[in-house]
Amino acid sequence: MSVDSPLVTPPEDEATLLARAQALAGYTLGELALRAGLAIPADLRRDKGWVGTLLELHLGASAGSKPEQDFAHLGVELKTIPVDSQGRPLETTFVCVAPLTGNTGVVWETSHVRHKLARVLWIPVEGDRALPLAERRVGAPLLWSPSPEEEHQLRCDWEELMDLIVLGQVERITARHGEVLQIRPKAANSRALTEGIGENGQPIMTLPRGFYLKKTFTAPLLARHFLL
DNA sequence: GAATGATCATTC
């Protein structure tokens, strides 16, 4: 079976999607790769999106790159998240590219970050690099929307970061800005460039950036789920 | 280059 041939049809509703995700819990990536007919890379160094693609296939998402939610008809975004043996996240979570131009007048309510995070199907996957990829297990999924408190945290960080971008301070932004949401490079390498706004409002070429959720945000989110 | 999927690996 080829990569562009899904194992299942797109889920007709959220409950179906969640049920499918729950049915994957406990399986190893080796088992799921075999079922999908996907070759298992030795590690993720040159296949960083492999786990995400594998789960997309099993859940009926359009595997690959489309500029929309994974389950657009359901308004749901799929996020795999690597976790340790305690279920704690091992990595930050990429949300979306940070827009560096054309931001005058943008507001949180209509932002890409808010839209992407409005409804997320989180699927924890064992990510300890000492564990062979094929032996890593899929965890119990969580269908999540931000609580009022979480949305407030996200909004505050987003507004602070977008202000810096609009004011021509993009090159002063580091990953230390933001409590739960940060901006870091999101590029092929450090030579990749995109247009941004400079200190004096002039166009500059700068590193493409992305919004990422810090582990301090995703850890409690997953932990609460674990207690339920 | 931009967007999808993210993790790697050097630095602190």
Place this chain on the structure above:
DNA sequence: GAATGATCATTC
């Protein structure tokens, strides 16, 4: 050991 900055594959 954790976090920041750097990077990888693929499609269009």
